[in-house]
Amino acid sequence: MNDTLALSVTEKSTRRRSLIAGCGAHAVHDGLTDVIYVLLPIWQTQFALSYAQIGLLRGAYSGMMAVFQLMASRAAKRWGRMPMLVGGTALAGAAYLLVGQASGLAMLLLALLLGGLGASTQHPLASSMITDAYEEGGGVKQALSQYNFSGDVGKTLIPGLVGLLLTVVSWRASATLLGLIGVAAALVLWRLVPTQACESTATKKARPLSRTGSTTGLRALILTGTLDSAVRMGFLTFLPFLIQAKGAGTAGIGLALTMLFIGGAFGKLLCGYLGARIGMMKTVWLTETSTALLIVTAVYLPLTGLMVILPVLGLVLNGTSSVLYGAVPDLAGAGKREQAFALFYTGTIGGGALAPVMFGGIGDVLGVPMAVMVLAGLLLVTLPLAWVVQRDDKFEV
Structure with a gap:
């Protein structure tokens, strides 16, 4: 005993x-x-x-x-x-x-x-x-x-x-x-x-998994996560310069990022529950559409207005990743959970790594505001991809 x-x-x-x-x-x-x-x-x-x-x-x-x-x-x-x-x-x-x-x-x-x-x-x-x-x-x-x-x-x-x-x-x-x-x-x-x-x-x-998995759904999920991560990292790269152009100093940039990340932290918790309640596709459509609209709004708002919306922007900007992460086990084949997670992480982090380089060049040519607008437009590509994931996901998230 x-x-x-x-x-x-x-x-x-x-x-x-x-x-x-x-x-x-x-x-x-x-x-x-x-x-x-x-x-x-x-x-x-x-x-x-x-x-x-x-x-x-x-x-x-x-x-x-x-x-x-x-x-x-x-x-x-x-x-x-x-x-x-x-x-x-x-x-x-x-x-x-x-x-x-x-x-x-x-x-x-x-x-x-x-x-x-x-x-x-x-x-x-x-x-x-x-x-x-x-x-x-x-x-x-x-x-x-x-x-x-x-x-x-x-x-x-x-x-x-x-x-x-x-x-x-x-x-x-x-x-x-x-x-x-x-x-x-x-x-x-x-x-x-x-x-x-x-x-x-x-x-x-490892525990054997009873799922047969879906290669098409998993690929769509990884591509959705990659695009979502690319937009997130691209926007974070440009945000300090966007805030600086509106008159903020170094302390203001630090405060803005803190507010954005606070919203993002709660977004991971909230969107995880939301995805379980209304489904992955509806949640992704809600968060990605809201993110695109708020990014465009951020370009035109004055500094004070931008600071006010940053926690909400962080919530939807970061919340999608929590929903996508939860769908990985459902789309992974039997015995391939670790491999599926590794591929998902590699895709999302890789997308986040390439985005600053690609959109940095766009910023040099077209300016920061236009580059941010392109980022917002890219998010709309995730909407049909989320539908493919939902179609092939035979299990609850």
Whole structure:
């Protein structure tokens, strides 16, 4: 009886520590990823960069993260989950230490490439660690919901903090502090991740799935997620410049991003429930149409009006991803859940990486407002794709 009780306590402790570690890693990595938006206008002025070069810098980080995600999962099977997750977090922190010493575009680009490489370990390893910890006792969806929400907490706190810091210290000092946060987070993860959670998912028996899956539906879902992510990342790249043109300073840009990310965090929770209630297709149509209209509105509103709508814009801008993510298991074939999630993550992050580069060139030629308008129009392509997903999805989200 005592042995059973002790085992139960141990399992609960493992689940809790895995969740805290995964959520902490997600918060730090997402914060380090999105704080780049606050620094882009400063780098443009400091190094006389074009919008295409700005897009290249932003795309370099996300591109490396997307490309090496599948490799990070395979590497974890060989060297272990914890060394890869801790090492990746430390590398992301070290990249910002290098950013603080950058003297030009080449050094900035190198640092962000290294940062993206480190960040590639977080999504596949942290989410699989939480899934493994909660799968046997139940509560996987609830745990992953907390994990997803924690990323938005990091996106809210770290860019907001740096926006305020930039009013009193230099951007180089702020980047150095970000680097120290990343290295410190790696040390905490090293102590926090339980031994039981260090095993790769390859060493655990996967539950057989009864679904036959839908290749067409999954492809449509990945393309929908890719376009949604591309618009989101493209808009986030241009938002600081849009706000700056309306008269806001560095602190105002940080505040605007914080308001947008707060709305986005609640959007993930709200749209997940909404999708379960009215269906994936109706939810996507509602969120994507609302996002397109609000993006166009943001171009014409004065600064005060833009600040007011940013939380609502963040809600619909970010909420779609939660609904799409929940449809992946329903469209995955038997035994192919991990592969389906890996492909979905790679597509969405890849779309987010390419968008700043592509639309940065459009911004150079046509200007920021017109580039933002093109982004809004691109969202309408997701509407027929969502219909294809709904048609081929034979299971509840």
